[in-house]
């Protein structure tokens with residue numbers, strides 16, 4: 001039986017009047033004028049972040065001599081991730097070319113790269129090799145990019161705009177968008193496997209297991225299933241938290257854990273691992289609480305995605321459950337919890353502390 005919801009999604013037309021799934025292809029993407037910014041979104045984002053983070057006076061925000069400031073570190077790390085992703089993705093002209101073009105469209109030239117930044121920051125603590133760090137960072141970002149493509153589909157959140165551009169099913173078509181997600185997911189696990197082949201000491205099985213758990217039915221996909229079946233319902237605080245911890249928290253947590261697990265310094269440091277888990281749990285939940293807040297407070301141009309969608313779709317969110325002020329206060333409390341969890345690492349965890357600030361103070 002087809003639900004009303006999916007019928008609604010399928011019958012909606014884009015602003016140009018064309019029906020979903022009937023667009024010509026990637027050569028004619030519909031890009032809003034304000035979205036045609038010269039700089040990639042993460043550059044804009046890290047500039048915004050720099051102002052916010054120095055205002056927050058995070059421990060470690062005052063960079064030591066010779067250490068790049070946080071905004072520079074974000075920009076340089078994101079640029080490295082961008083290059084590594086561009087390298088890992090199949091060329092746009094490799095057969096089947098339209099699929100590969102769409103996979104690149106979904107993954108490159110946009111996004112804040114928060115998850116890769118978390119991988120890199122925790123890898124700095126664990127001493128992971130540059131290659132292992134890069135593979136883990138790309139793997140988690142590819143899973144995230146796939147989750148966005150599927151999240152935006154008409155049968156899910158039915159969104160036209162993502163990262164300041166038309167969503168994949170709008171720029172290409174729906175069947176291809178589904179396959180893009182599938183292809184990105186397989187590529188993510190392939191990258192981890194290849195990193196293990198190149199670096200025999202890497203705990204590849206553990207990394208793959210970690211990412212699979214975070215991406216799967218107990219993690220992101222499970223959270224998305226709860227999200228979809230909760231439309232129009234009011235969730236109790238605990239149920240809401242469980243949904244958010246799965247659909248968004250799980251991949252953020254995995255980002256922190258992958259960077260940690262990939263390094264040699266971690267064996268035997270159980271207390272360090274527990275502290276990082278506590279940090280990751282806090283920022284993982286805070287991230288989605290702020291996403292809920294920004295859906296109400298933000299505007300589409302800044303967010304790069306359609307503002308006000310949650311209310312329109314009847315999604316239970318932290319804002320609908322407790323209001324804007326309390327949701328923001330909760331995010332700040334989670335940020336403080338994340339900072340406390342890092343205390344034992346001292347200044348070595350400065351980047352992670354700054355990322356916790358960024359996650360709650362961001363504007364997009």
Ligand code: IPE
Pocket residue numbers: 110111112113114144163247248287288291364
């Ligand atoms: C958006 O994630 C989807 C959620 C899990 C809330 P991001 O806000 O990290 O999206 P990008 O990667 O920057 O586009």
Ligand code: IPE
Pocket residue numbers: 147148151157220224247248291295305
């Ligand atoms: C998405 O949550 C979480 C994912 C697993 C992609 P949302 O549906 O709130 O994310 P946005 O607001 O569309 O980015």
Ligand code: MG
Pocket residue numbers: 151157227
């Ligand atoms: Mg969603």
Ligand code: MG
Pocket residue numbers: 151152157159
């Ligand atoms: Mg959505």
Ligand code: MG
Pocket residue numbers: 291292295
């Ligand atoms: Mg949202």
